[in-house]
Amino acid sequence: MSAIPARQLRPRVPRRLALLTAAATFVAVGAAATSSGAAPASAAGLPGAVPAAVPAPPAGFTTVWSDDFNGAANTPVSSANWLYDLGTSYPGGAANWGTGEVETMTNSTANVFQDGAGRLQIKPIRSASGAWTSGRIETQRNDFQPPAGGKLRIQASLQQPNVSGAAAAGYWPAFWALGAPFRGNYTNWPIVGELDLMEDINGLSSEFATLHCGPSIPGTCNETTGIGSGQRACAGCQTGFHTYALEWDKSVSPEQLRWYLDGNNFFTISQNQVDANSWTQATNHGYMIILNVAMGGGFPAAFGGGPTGSTVSGVPMLVDYVAVYSAAGNGGGGGGGGGGGGTAYGTLQAESFNAQGGIATEATTDAGGGSNIGFIANGDWAQYNNIDFGSSAARQFSARVASGAAGGVSGLVEVRLDSRSNAPIGSFAIGNTGGWQSWRTVPANISAVTGVHTVFLTFTSGQPSDFVNVNWFTFGH
Numbered sequence: 001m002s003a004i005p006a007r008q009l010r011p012r013v014p015r016r017l018a019l020l021t022a023a024a025t026f027v028a029v030g031a032a033a034t035s036s037g038a039a040p041a042s043a044a045g046l047p048g049a050v051p052a053a054v055p056a057p058p059a060g061f062t063t064v065w066s067d068d069f070n071g072a073a074n075t076p077v078s079s080a081n082w083l084y085d086l087g088t089s090y091p092g093g094a095a096n097w098g099t100g101e102v103e104t105m106t107n108s109t110a111n112v113f114q115d116g117a118g119r120l121q122i123k124p125i126r127s128a129s130g131a132w133t134s135g136r137i138e139t140q141r142n143d144f145q146p147p148a149g150g151k152l153r154i155q156a157s158l159q160q161p162n163v164s165g166a167a168a169a170g171y172w173p174a175f176w177a178l179g180a181p182f183r184g185n186y187t188n189w190p191i192v193g194e195l196d197l198m199e200d201i202n203g204l205s206s207e208f209a210t211l212h213c214g215p216s217i218p219g220t221c222n223e224t225t226g227i228g229s230g231q232r233a234c235a236g237c238q239t240g241f242h243t244y245a246l247e248w249d250k251s252v253s254p255e256q257l258r259w260y261l262d263g264n265n266f267f268t269i270s271q272n273q274v275d276a277n278s279w280t281q282a283t284n285h286g287y288m289i290i291l292n293v294a295m296g297g298g299f300p301a302a303f304g305g306g307p308t309g310s311t312v313s314g315v316p317m318l319v320d321y322v323a324v325y326s327a328a329g330n331g332g333g334g335g336g337g338g339g340g341g342g343t344a345y346g347t348l349q350a351e352s353f354n355a356q357g358g359i360a361t362e363a364t365t366d367a368g369g370g371s372n373i374g375f376i377a378n379g380d381w382a383q384y385n386n387i388d389f390g391s392s393a394a395r396q397f398s399a400r401v402a403s404g405a406a407g408g409v410s411g412l413v414e415v416r417l418d419s420r421s422n423a424p425i426g427s428f429a430i431g432n433t434g435g436w437q438s439w440r441t442v443p444a445n446i447s448a449v450t451g452v453h454t455v456f457l458t459f460t461s462g463q464p465s466d467f468v469n470v471n472w473f474t475f476g477h
Contacts, residue, residue: 052157054321061153061325064367065141068321073116074109077137084112085136085292090186101172101297102307103132111135122293123316124171132307136292142180143286143400143439146250147368148347148472149329154289155245157320160200160238161293168203169306172294173317175199175244177287181441190216190223193282197259198244200234201300207234207244209259209267214278221278229259229267241320248283250347251329255283276392277477280345284398284474285441286367289324293317326368344389344449344475350399350457355383365437366400366471374436374469378411378461381420382470387455389475393448396476397426399457402469404436411461413468415446417453424458425449430468439471446475 054066067081084107089095096102103124106112112135115121124134146152154177161171176199179192194212201208210228214221221227234242245260254271271279293316300306342348351361351371358380364372373382397415410431414424426446433440461467 052320054323055155057325058153061151061327062369064144064152064324064326064369065139066321066323067120068118069114069120069319070118071114071116073114075114076107076109077112077114077120081140082137083140085138093186096297097294099294099297099299100301101294102170103134103295105136105292106133107135108133112137118320120291120319121316122173122291122319123314124293124295126307126311126313132295132313134293134295136290136294138178138290139288141286141367142183142288143367144177144289144324145283145286145367146248147326147329147370148349149251150368151251151327151329152248152367153245153325153327154195154197154248154287154323155243155325156197156291156322157241157243158198159241159318159320160198160205160234161203161315161317162238163312163315164203164205164238166308166310167312168315169304169308169311170296170300171203171306171311171315172199172201172297172300174290174292174294175319175322177246177289179282180286180288181443183288184440190214190221190226191278191281192285193287194226195246195248195257195287196226196228197246199299200237202303202306203238204231204303205234205236205238207232207237207261207266209246211257211269211282213274213282219278220274227269227273232261232266234261241318251327255279276345280474280476281396284347284476285400286439289322291317291319291322324367328369342384342387344387344394344455345477347472347474348384348387348455349472350382350470352384353382354385357381362469364439364469364471366402366439370471372402372469372471375466376459376468376470377464377466378459381456381458383420384455384457386452388452389449391450392477393450394475394477395446395448396443397428397446397473398441398443398476399428399473400439400441400471401430401433402436402439402471403430403433403467404438405432405465405467407432409461409463409465409467411459411463411467413442413470414458414460415444416456416458417449419454420456420458427460436469449475 122135177195181192190212196210199208210226212226247258249256257269259267350373361371412427414427428444
């Protein structure tokens with residue numbers, strides 16, 4: 001583990017160091033109902049009160065996804081919504097989740113359960129032998145991102161573990177999000193991005209908000225510490241429910257990430273605070289949402305340490321709801337080829353082609369809604385005019401793709417410039433992803449490109465069957 005420099009505003013060993021070498025194990029368990037709707041006057045601020053329903057979306061937003069944790073008492077979370085992380089590391093990853101935390105994560109309803117009062121509880125427990133167990137869950141979906149030129153809001157109402165002083169030593173609750181390309185790669189943190197909406201340690205009733213991005217060296221993303229808010233007071237956050245939210249805004253230039261506590265914007269990061277490549281690689285894909293309570297590790301150690309013999313067992317983090325809201329954009333936000341022009345480094349909507357052969361558009365269930373191009377088979381293509389790569393060479397390409405192709409059916413997604421007869425500058429292979437609306441972001445290297453070009457997506461397969469859908473694509477340095 002790295003030493004923690006005293007100069008850091010937010011001293012800690014990086015929370016996700018394990019992600020540099022990690023792989024994930026997820027175990028789904030029995031389903032529980034979810035609900036959403038307009039919120040009545042909330043009693044969530046009262047300790048022990050039955051929380052309110054998932055709030056109606058803010059003006060201009062629509063609800064993309066939510067979980068209200070309305071299952072029966074002592075039932076697991078919905079397997080349609082959540083996955084469990086198990087053990088003390090991702091398979092092959094750094095021990096103790098790479099942070100030095102000491103608990104073993106389980107899917108036991110002793111550690112993670114709906115309590116029958118409209119709440120999720122994540123409860124760390126110490127055994128008679130002194131070993132700790134706890135819980136860590138993440139959303140099945142990993143495609144939460146703003147639409148082109150629009151906004152995404154991730155929000156939860158939760159109560160931090162109601163414990164303080166020596167009894168709280170080592171407690172580390174968190175509500176955060178991780179870039180989708182991590183799932184299935186497990187070696188690309190922090191480049192893929194991490195958004196920490198709420199972390200508190202040692203029962204300080206405080207709030208830390210952080211962006212992780214870029215390579216794991218000091219740079220514009222200040223890794224491995226990240227760009228953080230520092231410790232912010234969070235009065236009453238251990239004795240009642242409070243609302244933590246992040247808005248990811250592609251409707252402004254430069255783009256912004258804004259953190260909120262009970263509706264108050266207390267921390268903002270703008271796109272121009274980090275280098276263009278780090279921002280692009282952290283924001284050109286969707287995210288998954290994670291809830292967990294760790295025990296011990298570098299972050300609590302930086303504020304006094306723990307757990308110790310005085311640490312109290314069994315104090316849960318309570319979660320009223322988690323919701324994701326989306327606001328449509330104007331089709332801008334960096335671009336789309338349709339209509340002529342756009343930056344290569346924005347989100348290029350695949351359905352905004354200027355010309356095509358053999359494809360069709362359809363509604364998508366991917367984050368942000370809208371349409372994707374589909375019914376794509378060998379020889380099909382789409383054309384995007386006047387895409388500007390600028391003077392600094394692009395060397396990477398990523399596309400948001402899904403496939404319900406039959407076994408043995410696969411193909412290549414290729415990028416060509418200025419003519420469909422020119423050789424591809426890069427490509428990646430794709431087969432079945434689990435369904436025609438089961439989305440993933442796939443990266444590829446390309447030959448260096450500068451200037452303004454007509455971009456062609458071409459599709460090549462050794463079989464005649466449809467093999468891929470495409471929602472959006474983008475380029476990076």
